[in-house]
Amino acid sequence: MEHPLNVYNNLTRSKERFVPIQSPFVGMYVCGPTVYNYMHLGNLRTFITFDMVYRYLVHLGYKVRYVRNITDVGHITTEFDEGVDRIGAQAKLEQLEPMEIVQKYTNNFHDVLNQFNCIPPSIEPTATGHIIEQIEMVKQILENGFAYEADGSVYFDVRAYMQKHKYGALSGRNVDELFENTRELDGQDEKRFFADFALWKKASPEHIMKWPSPWGEGFPGWHLECSAMSTKYLGEEFDIHGGGMDLKFPHHESEIAQNTACCGHGPVRYWLHGNMLTVNGEKMSKSKGNSFLPLELIAGSHPLLDQGYSEMTVRFFMMQSHYASTLDFSNDALKAAEKGYKRFMTAIDALEKVKAGTASTFSVDDLRRDCYAAMNDDFNTPILIAGLFECVKQINLMLEGKAALTDADLSDFKSMVHAFVFDVLGFRRENESAGNTKALDAAMQLVIEMRRKARENKDWTTSDTIRDQLKAAGIVIKDTKEGVDWMLE
Amino acid sequence: MEHPLNVYNNLTRSKERFVPIQSPFVGMYVCGPTVYNYMHLGNLRTFITFDMVYRYLVHLGYKVRYVRNITDVGHITTEFDEGVDRIGAQAKLEQLEPMEIVQKYTNNFHDVLNQFNCIPPSIEPTATGHIIEQIEMVKQILENGFAYEADGSVYFDVRAYMQKHKYGALSGRNVDELFENTRELDGQDEKRFFADFALWKKASPEHIMKWPSPWGEGFPGWHLECSAMSTKYLGEEFDIHGGGMDLKFPHHESEIAQNTACCGHGPVRYWLHGNMLTVNGEKMSKSKGNSFLPLELIAGSHPLLDQGYSEMTVRFFMMQSHYASTLDFSNDALKAAEKGYKRFMTAIDALEKVKAGTASTFSVDDLRRDCYAAMNDDFNTPILIAGLFECVKQINLMLEGKAALTDADLSDFKSMVHAFVFDVLGFRRENESAGNTKALDAAMQLVIEMRRKARENKDWTTSDTIRDQLKAAGIVIKDTKEGVDWMLE
Numbered sequence: 001m002e003h004p005l006n007v008y009n010n011l012t013r014s015k016e017r018f019v020p021i022q023s024p025f026v027g028m029y030v031c032g033p034t035v036y037n038y039m040h041l042g043n044l045r046t047f048i049t050f051d052m053v054y055r056y057l058v059h060l061g062y063k064v065r066y067v068r069n070i071t072d073v074g075h076i077t078t079e080f081d082e083g084v085d086r087i088g089a090q091a092k093l094e095q096l097e098p099m100e101i102v103q104k105y106t107n108n109f110h111d112v113l114n115q116f117n118c119i120p121p122s123i124e125p126t127a128t129g130h131i132i133e134q135i136e137m138v139k140q141i142l143e144n145g146f147a148y149e150a151d152g153s154v155y156f157d158v159r160a161y162m163q164k165h166k167y168g169a170l171s172g173r174n175v176d177e178l179f180e181n182t183r184e185l186d187g188q189d190e191k192r193f194f195a196d197f198a199l200w201k202k203a204s205p206e207h208i209m210k211w212p213s214p215w216g217e218g219f220p221g222w223h224l225e226c227s228a229m230s231t232k233y234l235g236e237e238f239d240i241h242g243g244g245m246d247l248k249f250p251h252h253e254s255e256i257a258q259n260t261a262c263c264g265h266g267p268v269r270y271w272l273h274g275n276m277l278t279v280n281g282e283k284m285s286k287s288k289g290n291s292f293l294p295l296e297l298i299a300g301s302h303p304l305l306d307q308g309y310s311e312m313t314v315r316f317f318m319m320q321s322h323y324a325s326t327l328d329f330s331n332d333a334l335k336a337a338e339k340g341y342k343r344f345m346t347a348i349d350a351l352e353k354v355k356a357g358t359a360s361t362f363s364v365d366d367l368r369r370d371c372y373a374a375m376n377d378d379f380n381t382p383i384l385i386a387g388l389f390e391c392v393k394q395i396n397l398m399l400e401g402k403a404a405l406t407d408a409d410l411s412d413f414k415s416m417v418h419a420f421v422f423d424v425l426g427f428r429r430e431n432e433s434a435g436n437t438k439a440l441d442a443a444m445q446l447v448i449e450m451r452r453k454a455r456e457n458k459d460w461t462t463s464d465t466i467r468d469q470l471k472a473a474g475i476v477i478k479d480t481k482e483g484v485d486w487m488l489e
Numbered sequence: 490m491e492h493p494l495n496v497y498n499n500l501t502r503s504k505e506r507f508v509p510i511q512s513p514f515v516g517m518y519v520c521g522p523t524v525y526n527y528m529h530l531g532n533l534r535t536f537i538t539f540d541m542v543y544r545y546l547v548h549l550g551y552k553v554r555y556v557r558n559i560t561d562v563g564h565i566t567t568e569f570d571e572g573v574d575r576i577g578a579q580a581k582l583e584q585l586e587p588m589e590i591v592q593k594y595t596n597n598f599h600d601v602l603n604q605f606n607c608i609p610p611s612i613e614p615t616a617t618g619h620i621i622e623q624i625e626m627v628k629q630i631l632e633n634g635f636a637y638e639a640d641g642s643v644y645f646d647v648r649a650y651m652q653k654h655k656y657g658a659l660s661g662r663n664v665d666e667l668f669e670n671t672r673e674l675d676g677q678d679e680k681r682f683f684a685d686f687a688l689w690k691k692a693s694p695e696h697i698m699k700w701p702s703p704w705g706e707g708f709p710g711w712h713l714e715c716s717a718m719s720t721k722y723l724g725e726e727f728d729i730h731g732g733g734m735d736l737k738f739p740h741h742e743s744e745i746a747q748n749t750a751c752c753g754h755g756p757v758r759y760w761l762h763g764n765m766l767t768v769n770g771e772k773m774s775k776s777k778g779n780s781f782l783p784l785e786l787i788a789g790s791h792p793l794l795d796q797g798y799s800e801m802t803v804r805f806f807m808m809q810s811h812y813a814s815t816l817d818f819s820n821d822a823l824k825a826a827e828k829g830y831k832r833f834m835t836a837i838d839a840l841e842k843v844k845a846g847t848a849s850t851f852s853v854d855d856l857r858r859d860c861y862a863a864m865n866d867d868f869n870t871p872i873l874i875a876g877l878f879e880c881v882k883q884i885n886l887m888l889e890g891k892a893a894l895t896d897a898d899l900s901d902f903k904s905m906v907h908a909f910v911f912d913v914l915g916f917r918r919e920n921e922s923a924g925n926t927k928a929l930d931a932a933m934q935l936v937i938e939m940r941r942k943a944r945e946n947k948d949w950t951t952s953d954t955i956r957d958q959l960k961a962a963g964i965v966i967k968d969t970k971e972g973v974d975w976m977l978e
Contacts, residue, residue: 099612100554102612103610103612107609120596123588123591123592126615128618129615129619130618132620212621212625439929439959440928441962442962446932447935447939466935469934469935470935473928473931474931475928475931475932
């Protein structure tokens with residue numbers, strides 16, 4: 001790889017050179033949503049973060065298998081396995097069958113991510129779709145001696161695990177410290193140790209979401225699905241595991257324990273975590289009333305919002321901060337991002353009108369180097385955007401005639417800028433059907449090249465036919481000294 | 490219900506009054522796609538048909554649980570259980586993991602239905618997500634004596650079934666007649682009777698999509714998933730089962746046999762089937778080269794198409810024909826539909842400008858009665874559209890001052906018209922990205938011509954460059970017998 005990528009690995013707490021297990025293939029697993037409610041803004045940030053990571057890996061030439069799950073069963077309302085399944089609880093509330101709840105919020109999740117221009121993952125497996133795989137994993141963990149059955153449930157045996165493996169390596173928490181933060185709660189009595197967690201939970205007779213298993217009717221514990229599905233689709237060891245910072249403990253820690261208990265080694269090379277959002281300096285929370293949804297942010301329909309902000313403004317705002325830093329939402333910051341994004345995209349659009357000069361007054365390679373350096377330093381998008389604003393400055397100077405690039409350099413500059421703006425950062429021109437536009441642009445580049453050749457060969461018939469057919473379809477082409485311009489009438 | 494609905498029930502071959510098992514609740518199951526390729530236009534018609542059925546039932550006030558499955562395993566390439574799994578075959582072809590194939594074409598399916606303004610179902614279960622439920626059903630059928638195991642596979646025992654139940658009631662086929670149409674094929678030797686079909690298939694070691702079962706590693710037979718998932722989400726007996734006419738046999742017939750063998754009675758009250766498409770009077774088929782995809786129809790990118798037709802034009806065209814009739818696609822018919830839809834929607838839009846008069850010159854109730862009468866007669870959308878054109882006539886007369894409605898009647902008229910146009914028929918106002926599409930089509934015609942010439946001159950470099958550049962922009966070109974086809978991925 002020409003541009004060595006370094007990532008901050010939460011497992012080793014250090015920045016490391018990214019070396020895939022089997023380059024050019026990269027396996028990446030990202031914890032998806034629990035689909036019992038509309039997507040939270042904090043979740044949106046996480047998914048946009050890993051969309052950017054995915055896009056950059058693809059841009060670097062890696063063949064990425066990107067797996068992001070849908071949690072549609074097993075996510076319990078409180079931390080230590082008591083409480084109720086979130087989906088079941090919401091189903092009762094909305095008087096729907098649990099899978100109707102799942103469908104409704106999965107659709108919302110997809111719609112929102114689509115609006116924010118996130119690329120769908122290669123595989124989007126569901127927890128209910130992998131009950132057998134989860135049961136098989138529980139059987140293996142039991143067989144290996146790291147779990148026990150108690151009255152139809154199966155628990156992970158943390159003490160047995162700790163005799164052979166380190167527990168808490170990812171989160172840095174140790175069991176004594178955890179114990180101090182634990183209250184005694186109902187239903188824990190069947191556990192042998194407070195930190196044990198459910199791999200399989202016995203279902204009560206009125207529980208709707210349940211399946212037969214060797215331990216009776218029940219449902220999988222929340223942490224188990226990610227271990228089972230990542231193993232199925234990415235293998236026992238894969239490259240990147242992503243998710244929100246809040247999942248580090250207990251979710252990701254439990255994943256590591258489960259995989260290790262099952263296969264004898266940890267599953268993941270690089271653990272990447274996206275950081276949280278705050279609003280006006282405070283943690284978002286429903287009880288504080290400062291929590292708004294992505295669609296409320298767009299519509300500006302929450303009392304804390306002065307106005308609505310477009311999807312791309314929000315994406316730009318998020319990209320202006322490093323994914324591992326907290327990000328504070330305020331009207332002032334969003335309005336600044338709106339202005340910044342407009343200035344940014346105005347220049348990117350104007351780049352189409354820049355004409356080549358006879359000599360280059362600045363180095364495209366230097367600018368490119370800075371952009372890659374930013375991204376290769378743990379996906380540092382704010383520094384990348386600063387680098388792209390350097391490009392914006394040069395674009396504006398070129399438009400004023402105060403800077404110039406030769407034909408070859410200009411074309412190089414354009415494709416570099418477009419790659420970072422559209423492919424890597426995932427911006428799109430607003431109010432346009434993006435696919436169509438990109439396709440039209442590509443087709444037109446080919447047509448213009450064909451016309452150029454026809455004219456070079458003095459084949460005026462072909463060149464006129466092209467012009468006429470385009471004209472009939474509302475496309476005007478114009479020859480200028482610098483080259484060929486085209487636009488829709 | 491104020492408006493009694495009658496539906497043509499394929500099981501009884503007669504039009505019957507629709508009486509839900511537990512009004513106002515209605516359970517409706519529709520066979521969804523096998524996600525191994527881009528959605529076929531014939532499938533699109535089926536899904537738009539049942540979207541309309543769903544919309545009308547909801548409009549009538551029923552609380553509909555609408556289940557439409559995704560077949561992501563088990564659909565075999567040929568009829569009698571030999572051949573290979575379609576998803577697995579396509580995975581090999583595209584060099585992807587089967588679930589990547591599933592994800593890719595599920596996304597395409599959702600995008601296309603969304604473009605045609607189809608409402609997502611209440612639950613969209615997948616076959617791979619219900620392996621346990623399928624295994625449980627096989628166990629029950631075995632226990633009831635209507636299936637047998639043979640070398641790790643389980644087959645449905647049609648002869649045993651026929652001793653207690655009627656086989657072929659839905660399709661009207663009998664076993665003797667079937668026998669005449671059957672060729673002797675490999676792998677049938679383990680069946681006891683030619684008409685037996687697989688409930689569970691043993692997987693070969695190299696088979697990727699397989700799960701543990703009481704009979705060893707394998708995967709479910711295609712017909713089984715619909716029986717298992719409809720039972721799970723709609724109960725042992727539910728109201729409506731829909732699907733394309735081509736699924737009547739063997740798929741739906743097998744569903745009935747499976748459910749009856751499992752539960753002792755048939756699963757469905759009303760069987761509704763959408764009819765097929767023809768193109769210029771001929772059955773669509775890949776081998777004839779007259780088969781185009783929904784997105785090709787919109788882009789006008791298939792050699793048989795003079796131009797592109799918008800989603801709503803296509804929907805209007807489909808609604809102008811009764812769902813149980815065959816529908817012939819031709820440029821003339823589509824152009825007529827385009828004109829008709831434009832005239833129709835122009836009037837609907839102009840309705841906003843109509844001012845109330847002092848007296849009403851026509852009866853809104855009469856028009857409403859005609860609209861309901863049409864829909865209550867087995868969802869007769871062409872008659873409904875004729876009724877709405879009566880409304881269009883009145884709208885135009887009102888605009889000319891030659892007809893009038895009082896304020897109250899006008900408001901009543903508006904809400905009636907809007908309900909049928911937008912809620913029931915599912916039309917929506919089109920936003921104009923049409924210019925872009927037309928331009929893209931023109932540019933692509935030129936590119937295709939240039940590629941043709943390059944190939945004629947054996948200039949493979951140019952022809953490959955064109956293909957690659959288009960591919961990078963999301964345009965796929967395909968050579969067919971009739972010429973070159975292109976579409977956006």
